[in-house]
Amino acid sequence: MPDTINALVRDLSDDDRSVRQAAEDGLVALGMQAVDSLLPHVGVDGSSRLKWSAETVLQRLGDEALPRLREIRSHGPGRLRSNALKVLVDLGGAEYLDEGDRSAVERLVRVKLKNELPVRVPSEAGRWLAFPAERVDDAVAALGLHDLRPATTIMGVAAATQATDSLEFQSSQGKARTAYRVFITPAFETWLSEVPIQNWRMLWGNSFIDQLDGFTLADKLSERCGEAHFYVIDPYNSAENWYVAREGHRVRSFGSYDLPRFRGEPLPFEVEYREDADEDEAEEYAEGVPYALTAADMLSVEPGRMPASSTHGHGWLATTHPDVPNSRFKGALPI
Structure with missing residues (x-):
């Protein structure tokens, strides 16, 4: 059997697409027996056909691979433990980690937070909300947020814009619901002396903003926080939006x-x-300023590289739901 598995793994990098597909199907059919042979290839830096195919097979295995991944985390072999951790979170979420692994990840986040400055928030595209930094408790209440956990900026942006940020689930009342994951940034200073609010936070969460409507969310935030903004940069459609609610x-x-x-x-x-x-x-x-980044720069804070001196x-x-903590969302995050 090991020889058969190794042959199929080699075929994952074959130039012939039909050979690669047959190898993927064969490894999926073998189930968790193939996990150990696939794990070394998901940790390879960069992009390669073998890496991509190995990750695809593991994704297709899904829940079937989880018991073996947890066993590797607990008992080895040691050379596979690091990659098993990443794949375990990718396939099942942090809730599948044991207490030791969860504590280790939390410690690493705390260590990284002490040295993460300066931070960078993406400015090339996206949609985000902005609200007065000192009103963060009001923002949490207004948006009905739960399970707040400290996060580095690179971790938070990835969670809210790249990894799985929505989750279908059954509520405790048995109803089909959707929960979303969002990231609230550190507080950033604005450099404009004439702007009365001097510190702002941004909220990122693509699915949350898209499904619950960023304009409505800005209105709701401004009811509790006094003022809130919504910004959109959409290069694909050559579109921009900015919206100020008070x-x-x-x-x-x-x-x-x-x-x-x-x-x-x-506005002034x-x-x-x-x-x-x-x-x-x-x-x-003639009518006003038609650029979201310019408006953000003049009204709150423009995304991009944030100087350490103005980040707090x-x-x-x-x-967004008490029944769905962060640990249930799938996808390993950079820290």
């Missing part, structure tokens, strides 16, 4: 495809842009 109501917004594109009265920073515009910029800023505290991972 005391539960929109005061100003822009949307590339909205009709009209601007709603509400221009927009008036300055219009007044300072040269001849070439006059039409661009740490971020938090949270979920």
